Amino acid sequence: MTQNEVATALRHVVPAEIILSRDEELHPYECDGLSVFRQKPMLVVLPRTEDEVRQVLITCRRLEVPVVARGAGTGLSGGATPHKSGVLLSMARLNKIVEIDPVARIARLQPGVRNLKVSEAAAPHGLFYAPDPSSQIACSIGGNVAENSGGVHCLKYGLTVHNVLGIRGLTIDGELIELGGRAPDHPGLDLLSLVIGSEGLLMVVTEVTVKLIPRPQLARVVMASFADVRKAGDAVASIIAAGIIPAGLEMMDRKATAAVEPFVQAGYDLSAEAILLAESDGTPEEVADQIAEIESVLQAAGATAMVVSSSEAERLRFWSGRKNAFPAAGRVSPDYYCMDGTIPRKNLGPMLEAIEDMEERYSLRCMNVFHAGDGNLHPLILFDANTPGEWERADKFGAEILELCVRLGGTITGEHGVGIEKINSMCVQFSDAERAMFFGVKAAFDATGLLNPGKAIPTLARCAEYGKMHVHAGQLAHPDLPRF
């Protein structure tokens, strides 16, 4: 199928002005937030209604043209990387808040609504939408559903899957499917959970119903300094072991604080090897109690200094550094590669030490920011794509971190998704039989394989190939190194 043939077929069913085909129009869509992978799509379509989405899907299905749905394009795993002979379906214009019902505490949203806009619209009612990925100013709710996005508050408030009540969407055949809804516990298999986090491989979501929750009266954050990273990691486990579930529990190493401090003046202790941010929210009484408890646990865990936010402005300032860690990485290095593994919390210390060792071996710097309460790591590997060999080293460095995550009892991706980026690492985490089951799930929704092909689940052949180049003679690279 040529671009012209597909465009002509689409112009029969949707208005010509929502179809982009000229090079300069396609250019902005060639990558998502993971810009090392670029691919110009054959066409971009920007539907404004669910019916236009249906018409595009039916046409693509008939012509056997791949379809990649895209929200705001902020994803970090290349999940929205276009297909070279496919249609990129941008959901950005489906951006209306359909309904906010403050009594029922729900919002019905088109997929292109920005994450932060939901909380802004709910704020006059004293409500908010809990998942807050760091890209929340820009990322869309449809993309959040595709990736099962998290954020800094999911330890207490859960991920997207815990906060979405229902979705409405279309299969590649154009069939309308409604899953979940405003009543809890729908009968049948929990297909809602299956579709959330499915990275656009199962269906195209056209409406999302989310839960809104009461905004806590007060939030305060403790910032604690530690003289070594392992102690900071152990302090995280101590907080949880004490029966405290903070609203947020984040960690940054010295390289990260040094990078962000000149950028945002968050007031971080630059002499500390690691800092922890532990937030408490709720009524003023319970926040006071919990902050006191957190302070005493951190004291016992060896904190060298502690500051508690005394105003909302100060609280936001402490968080600003954490939320700006990625742009700060971009400021201190021409390029950075953000990883997203999750490990059991108890292994934070060993993981950090292993990363330090990898920095030496790959001759690349890595700064670390963690959703420590969830054990979700975001090591930011700094490199320069213009220096020959650096990207390749960064890529291997990242893959080694992910393999270690799996060995430590964790996963290769906590919240960014597999996309195209971690497709090889999927071979490390899942067996052939498990991946075959994933393909079965895919086929149940999309027998043609036209929705977002080549993402999220590697084929058996691909894993066989990866295994060959990766595990040489049955040995992992660097067999002499200690593995945790």
Place this chain on the structure above:
Amino acid sequence: MDSSSSVLRELRERVTAAHNERRTLRLRGSGTKDFYGEAIEGELLDLRPYRGIVDYEPSELVITARCGTPLSEIEAALKHRGQFLAFEPPAFKGDPTIGGVIAAGLSGPRRMYAGAARDFVLGVTLLDARAEILRFGGQVMKNVAGFDVSRLLCGSLGILGVITEVSLKVLPQPRAEQTLRFEMSAQQALEAFNRWSGQPLPLSGAAWCNGLAWVRLSGAASAVRAAHERLGGERIDATPATHWWNALRHHTHPIFANNTVWRLSVPDTTPPMDLPGHPLIDWGGALRWYAYGGTADALIARDEVGYSSGGETYHELEGVRARELATAAGGTALCWHGRALETGRFHPLQPGVTALHRRLKQHFDPHGIFNPGRMIPGL
């Protein structure tokens, strides 16, 4: 080889034989939920022998156990370390296995406030029809690698395969808990529940029956105290409070002793429904229980419940009406126990969604050996 691996080997052999010989299996733990879902036939596959807590680290907030582990054993281990299963799975009148708890996916009174069973599932090991052992999810809080098959299996009623091991998120027990009671009509209670749910209050239960609204607060002692001052109501002592919430959780409340019980899951803002009988309302209004044709009932007088005319036809008409009203409210109605409708015990699914069920079942269990018909007749 330890005993658990020989038990697992035996389970795999049974599944392989059933798959090869196209024989159907009826998966069962303790049998506390034999009544639940459609009646099925098939060779019994007793999953109780594959038992034991595999891993429990309180600081990780995760427990991993084999499917046959009794719920009581898990709850005792958690309690010992000041933790609990926040979705409060019902035990009914026995001691269910954790595999059964997750396969049924049922949650107790805390469901709207702490989350449902599926919200606490972190990972599941599945013994599939080809006798392969497959692991989905894991032991960490955040995991988006691959499709979320572990949550798909929660509530799957065993139709996709045998859940052999589960990892669940656990939470610290609330520091303080206080139950309050208010004299209110159903209408007043529903309005109050919805109003309170929109405020930053430490709610962990809200139910109504027979003119009384019950509200549970859980959390830091200071938060519970402040919320009580704000809401007022009669303080209920810990013993009767526990008795009340356990009666809802485990279905020992007298309403469940009736012959036919319908469970309506609706948006919590749904006004009182035009069905005969006094409902038991749970989940802040999102769950409505209606019972007919019952036994002696300590709380609800016979006439009030509206089943005095009795008879099977009568029940079916009520069931049809329950379905209609639940659908109109944007919810679903399930015939919990007693005589179901011809359309099945569970609320019928959208045709496109049923088709997805068929294709998933076909892939997971091509010869239909696992619990055929338990969820959807013919599937």
